[in-house]
Amino acid sequence: MNDLSAKQKAATSLGMAFTWVFLAYALAIGAGLLTEWALREQDILWRFFVADSVATVVIFIFSFLFKNSSFYDPYWSVIPIVLALGFIYFAVPEVDALRQGVVLALVAAWGLRLTYNWARSWQGLHHEDWRYVDFQQKTGSWYWLVSFSGIHYFPTVMVFLGCLPLLSSLTQNTLPFGWIDALAALVTALAIAIEGIADNQLRRFRLSKPPQGAILNTGLWAYSRHPNYFGEMLFWWGIFFFALAEGTHTWWTVWAALSITLLFIFYSVPALDARSKARRPEFAAHCRRVSAVIPWFPKKS
Numbered sequence: 001m002n003d004l005s006a007k008q009k010a011a012t013s014l015g016m017a018f019t020w021v022f023l024a025y026a027l028a029i030g031a032g033l034l035t036e037w038a039l040r041e042q043d044i045l046w047r048f049f050v051a052d053s054v055a056t057v058v059i060f061i062f063s064f065l066f067k068n069s070s071f072y073d074p075y076w077s078v079i080p081i082v083l084a085l086g087f088i089y090f091a092v093p094e095v096d097a098l099r100q101g102v103v104l105a106l107v108a109a110w111g112l113r114l115t116y117n118w119a120r121s122w123q124g125l126h127h128e129d130w131r132y133v134d135f136q137q138k139t140g141s142w143y144w145l146v147s148f149s150g151i152h153y154f155p156t157v158m159v160f161l162g163c164l165p166l167l168s169s170l171t172q173n174t175l176p177f178g179w180i181d182a183l184a185a186l187v188t189a190l191a192i193a194i195e196g197i198a199d200n201q202l203r204r205f206r207l208s209k210p211p212q213g214a215i216l217n218t219g220l221w222a223y224s225r226h227p228n229y230f231g232e233m234l235f236w237w238g239i240f241f242f243a244l245a246e247g248t249h250t251w252w253t254v255w256a257a258l259s260i261t262l263l264f265i266f267y268s269v270p271a272l273d274a275r276s277k278a279r280r281p282e283f284a285a286h287c288r289r290v291s292a293v294i295p296w297f298p299k300k301s
Contacts, residue, residue: 017124020062024071028058029082036086044090045167048083049160055079056156060148068125069132069151076159077114080107083163087170094174099181103169103242106188110235113192117199131271162236162260165243165253173246180245188238194220195231202228213280223295225273225286229264230293236260269293 032055039047056075063071084107088100132151136143201219210216220227236257243250269292276283289298 014124017122018119020066020125021071021074024059024062025074025078028055031055031058032082044087044171045164048086052079052083052156052160053153056152060152063147063152064144066125068128069147070122070128072152072155073122073129074115074118075152076155077111077118079156079159080163080166081111083160084108084166084170087166091171092174095171096173096175096177098177099173099242099245100170102177102181102185103166103239106185106192106238107166110188110192110195113196117196117203121203130275158260158263161256162239164256165240165250168246168250168253169239169242175245178245181242184238184241184245187241188235191231191234191238193231194234195228198227198231213282215276215280215283215286217286217290220295222298223291224293225290226264226269226293227295229268230295233257233261233264233293265293 032051035051035054036047039050056072059072059075063069084104088104091100132147135146135151139146198220201221202216205216205221224230240253240257243253273283273287273292277287280286289300291298
């Protein structure tokens with residue numbers, strides 16, 4: 001009976017936590033829409049960026065009030081869907097509808113799956129990403145300044161950059177759906193599948209309660225130490241390929257996918273590898289055998 005009561009309390013607490021998260025994002029998106037409307041006479045890129053920034057501030061306020069920066073975690077996957085819908089709303093009438101539908105469906109599939117993956121692993125308001133805990137221990141009284149600039153606003157800028165190719169493919173490209181679009185759709189769908197499979201394999205591994213220090217080295221994880229990161233980076237390259245369907249003048253949007261790729265390669269992968277080496281004695285040897293990101297056949301011991 002006590003165990004049942006404890007589970008009921010935990011479920012109620014988790015439900016309340018998700019209610020607060022839902023409220024935070026509803027207010028953030030609402031504030032962003034009001035900001036966009038207030039700047040409706042300005043350039044579309046500028047007003048969407050300011051609206052995105054205002055929404056980030058709203059989420060940061062919730063992070064600060066609840067002393068939990070993980071309020072921001074779903075932002076990475078939720079806001080691109082909102083931006084894509086907003087771009088379509090302001091598209092010129094001649095834009096190819098098939099391309100719009102394919103791009104929006106892929107962005108929605110990626111965003112909803114990634115958000116679901118976060119939600120099923122989140123334990124509630126007491127649960128915070130380990131990287132944020134490390135930041136707090138290292139920065140002390142400066143933590144909330146670091147949280148706003150590094151945990152909230154910097155990723156917002158990166159995601160906005162990643163969405164720049166959407167501005168071209170969803171609002172300006174009047175050419176019919178062609179082979180470049182088909183290639184972009186294939187790459188993007190493959191990326192979503194790879195990331196989804198990798199996340200599910202990782203979840204099953206964790207739920208199996210492996211021995212302390214155990215390493216996931218089966219499935220996609222036998223060929224890459226971070227196949228989920230590979231899928232994430234590939235997704236943004238797929239979005240970039242959609243922009244290329246409009247012509248060579250969209251090459252400048254390569255900075256979108258490139259920036260996110262560099263973020264993963266030079267921060268996310270090294271940070272996670274360093275943590276794994278500290279917690280798993282065999283992980284250093286695992287690093288020497290298995291590719292960091294791009295799946296490839298492991299080296300022999």
